[in-house]
Amino acid sequence: xxxxxxxxxxxxxxxxxxxxxxxxxxxxxxxxxxxxxxxxxxxxxxxxxxxxxxxxxxxxxxxxxxxxxxxxxxxxxxxxxxxxxxxxxxxxxxxxxxxxxxxxxxxxxxxxxxxxxxxxxxxxxxxxxxxxxxxxxxxxxxxxxxxxxxxxxxxxxxxxxxxxxxxxxxxxxxxxxxxxxxxxxxxxxxxxxxxxxxxxxxxxxxxxxxxxxxxxxxxxxxxxxxxxxxxxxxxxxxxxxxxxxxxxxxxxxxxxxxxxxxxxxxxxxxxxxxxxxxxxxxxxxxxxxxxxxxxxxxxxxxxxxxxxxxxxxxxxxxxxxxxxxxxxxxxxxxxxxxxxxxxxxxxxxxxxxxxxxxxxxxxxxxxxxxxxxxxxxxxxxxxxxxxxxxxxxxxxxxxxxxxxxxxxxxxxxxxxxxxxxxxxxxxxxxxxxxxxxxxxxxxxxxxxxxxxxx
Amino acid sequence: xxxxxxxxxxxxxxxxxxxxxxxxxxxxxxxxxxxxxxxxxxxxxxxxxxxxxxxxxxxxxxxxxxxxxxxxxxxxxxxxxxxxxxxxxxxxxxxxxxxxxxxxxxxxxxxxxxxxxxxxxxxxxxxxxxxxxxxxxxxxxxxxxxxxxxxxxxxxxxxxxxxxxxxxxxxxxxxxx
Numbered sequence: 310x311x312x313x314x315x316x317x318x319x320x321x322x323x324x325x326x327x328x329x330x331x332x333x334x335x336x337x338x339x340x341x342x343x344x345x346x347x348x349x350x351x352x353x354x355x356x357x358x359x360x361x362x363x364x365x366x367x368x369x370x371x372x373x374x375x376x377x378x379x380x381x382x383x384x385x386x387x388x389x390x391x392x393x394x395x396x397x398x399x400x401x402x403x404x405x406x407x408x409x410x411x412x413x414x415x416x417x418x419x420x421x422x423x424x425x426x427x428x429x430x431x432x433x434x435x436x437x438x439x440x441x442x443x444x445x446x447x448x449x450x451x452x453x454x455x456x457x458x459x460x461x462x463x464x465x466x467x468x469x470x471x472x473x474x475x476x477x478x479x480x481x482x483x484x485x486x487x488x489x490x491x492x493x494x495x496x497x498x499x500x501x502x503x504x505x506x507x508x509x510x511x512x513x514x515x516x517x518x519x520x521x522x523x524x525x526x527x528x529x530x531x532x533x534x535x536x537x538x539x540x541x542x543x544x545x546x547x548x549x550x551x552x553x554x555x556x557x558x559x560x561x562x563x564x565x566x567x568x569x570x571x572x573x574x575x576x577x578x579x580x581x582x583x584x585x586x587x588x589x590x591x592x593x594x595x596x597x598x599x600x601x602x603x604x605x606x607x608x609x610x611x612x613x614x615x616x617x618x619x620x621x622x623x624x625x626x627x628x629x630x631x632x633x634x635x636x637x638x639x640x641x642x643x644x645x646x647x648x649x650x651x652x653x654x655x656x657x658x659x660x661x662x663x664x665x666x667x668x669x670x671x672x673x674x675x676x677x678x679x680x681x682x683x684x685x686x687x688x689x690x691x692x693x694x695x696x697x698x699x700x701x702x703x704x705x706x707x708x709x710x711x712x713x714x715x716x717x718x719x720x721x722x723x724x725x726x727x728x729x730x731x732x733x734x735x736x737x738x739x740x741x742x743x744x745x746x747x748x749x750x751x752x753x754x755x756x757x758x759x760x761x762x763x
Numbered sequence: 764x765x766x767x768x769x770x771x772x773x774x775x776x777x778x779x780x781x782x783x784x785x786x787x788x789x790x791x792x793x794x795x796x797x798x799x800x801x802x803x804x805x806x807x808x809x810x811x812x813x814x815x816x817x818x819x820x821x822x823x824x825x826x827x828x829x830x831x832x833x834x835x836x837x838x839x840x841x842x843x844x845x846x847x848x849x850x851x852x853x854x855x856x857x858x859x860x861x862x863x864x865x866x867x868x869x870x871x872x873x874x875x876x877x878x879x880x881x882x883x884x885x886x887x888x889x890x891x892x893x894x895x896x897x898x899x900x901x902x903x904x905x906x907x908x909x910x911x912x913x914x915x916x917x918x919x920x921x922x923x924x925x926x927x928x929x930x931x932x933x934x935x936x937x938x939x940x
Contacts, residue, residue, distance in 0.1 A: 326902065327801065327901065327902030328901055328902040331801075331900075331901045331902065453836065453840060461845055462840040462841070462844065462845055463840075464847075464849060465837045465840065465841055465856075465859060465860055465863060466841075466849045466850065466852060466856055466859045468862075470863070471862040471863055471866075474862070474863045474866040474867065475862065475866050478866040478867075478869055478870040481870065481873075481874070482869060482870065482873045482874075485873055485874065485877050486873075489877065489880075492886065493801075493802075493900070496900045497801070497900040497901060499900075500894065500897045500898075500899070500900045500901065501897075501901070512888040512889070513888070515881070515886035515887055515888055515890060516885065516886060516887060516888075516889075516890025516891065516892040517886065517892065517900075518799060518892040518893060518894065518895075518899070519799040519800055519801060519899045519900055520797045520798070520799055521797060521798040521799070521800065521804070521807050521808060521811055521813070522797065522808070522813060522884070523884045523886075524800060524802075524803040524804070524807075524808075525803075525807075525808040525813060525816055526816050526818055526880055526883065526884055527803065527880075527884075528803050529816040529818045529819060530818055530876060530877060530880045533818065533819055533822045533872075533876060534873060534876075534877075537822075537869050537872055537873050540865075540869070541866075541869045544862065544865060544866065548862055551862075748801065748802040748803070749802065751801055751802040751902075752802040752803055752804075755778065
């Protein structure tokens with residue numbers, strides 16, 4: 310029945326049996342955490358605690374703590390927001406888009422990538438909320454609730470409001486999608502455990518029994534959720550780009566933004582997935598599940614999306630010139646040669662030139678090179694958002710209001726806080742949840758393992 | 764003998780053997796209670812003769828509900844309850860209402876469908892599932908046969924059919940609830 314291809318590499322190496330899959334993944338949840346995990350977790354929690362000082366200061370004093378001025382009203386906060394949302398996109402791409410395309414290699418990495426999505430969106434959503442200044446009454450400004458002015462509603466013509474709906478839908482649908490996938494695996498841990506752990510994972514597994522009828526419904530739900538999440542993920546970054554594209558600021562007011570933001574989001578997201586996966590497979594000894602084949606495929610996605618982003622940068626420049634609009638032309642010349650030239654060229658180097666190195670097979674199949682380049686791409690993508698936001702704002706229409714942006718310690722601290730939060734959540738997830746989707750890996754095991762095929 | 768209490772279980776190692784076994788057992792006239800697997804086996808639901816899941820229909824209906832709610836809300840607030848001129852646009856600026864309508868469609872479709880799935884499959888944190896064999900969530904497929912339903916057949920006969928269909932183990936399992 311099963312055709313074993315001599316050309317394709319197996320998805321799971323090491324000749325694993327079904328029981329080996331259960332054992333290798335559950336072992337992380339059941340055993341005592343390693344010293345490496347403790348050190349990593351404490352570092353993340355430490356960064357979180359330090360960053361919390363800046364966060365509390367910002368909430369106490371107001372966003373005057375940040376380096377914003379009357380010309381540059383959006384800077385690190387919105388840069389970080391867009392950067393984190395973008396990172397989240399890879400998780401949905403792996404779990405939903407690759408499911409629709411029947412890319413079976415996604416099974417080993419989709420769980421952790423989706424977890425990354427959820428944590429990244431939490432970090433992203435913090436920034437617009439803090440930027441409200443008084444987030445505790447933010448719900449009244451952001452949601453269509455009757456308020457003290459009678460019923461003066463929110464403005465449905467504004468992309469900022471669309472963002473509220475897009476980000477909250479994206480977060481909650483991703484969370485549900487992730488949890489549905491976790492249920493069968495929680496049941497696996499439940500059936501291996503005794504005592505308190507059995508009770509906890511029993512509740513988490515929602516009484517899963519593995520019946521064929523439930524699996525049939527599960528498959529149906531997964532497919533429809535993937536079908537819903539695919540346009541959703543595209544809509545989220547499209548709407549994020551509308552925050553800029555629908556305004557009449559030179560440098561922002563361009564129709565290329567939606568596709569270019571989506572490509573950039575997938576580009577940076579895959580880089581972050583690689584960063585996390587390379588660490589996870591090493592710490593948890595999962596090299597047979599997250600193989601070189603996976604890393605290479607993700608690097609290929611990075612080449613493609615990186616090239617799309619590169620073409621978008623060049624197209625933007627061309628269109629600015631071709632439009633004949635002087636303000637637009639100036640905005641772009643100023644980006645490349647003005648006081649922020651270093652940010653622009655960091656972006657160009659990290660995002661356009663460095664991913665092209667992955668055309669060389671030796672580089673895209675090297676763990677060290679991939680790890681370094683994944684960090685470079687994420688730095689580059691942060692600069693992209695900084696360049697778009699700050700360089701478009703800092704030279705206003707009136708030269709008398711031209712300004713520069715200097716981050717304060719609070720800007721840096723709040724960004725650090727989100728890093729601490731992201732990694733604290735990720736390490737907790739990696740310890741207490743099965744990092745690999747056991748059920749789905751088992752469903753592709755037969756075509757990749759001789760022992761399972763027998 | 765009461766229904767749903769005494770079962771004969773056939774334990775299978777391989778999904779392809781299981782698929783053949785399901786067909787074989789069904790043609791021999793034994794009614795299968797349910798098959799339990801550690802992962803989704805494609806085509807098993809057809810072999811067992813299950814009807815297609817109607818969850819996609821639920822998703823569609825909840826999605827339509829989301830679209831209608833979102834459009835109603837936006838037209839009511841922007842056009843009727845408190846009209847305001849924003850950027851010289853029409854009060855009922857339909858194109859501007861599409862993003863929120865889309866998001867609400869996805870939100871309600873996803874949550875509605877998952878809710879129906881949870882209810883129909885009895886998935887809830889306090890559920891106490893019947894565990895026929897602890898290895899079901901690990902590496903074994905288990906076919907459960909309700910003895911009361913197949914009382915005309917005789918236990919020994921059923922065990923024989925299961926063993927000849929490729930089951931590596933044939934066990935008894937009773938629940939006394």
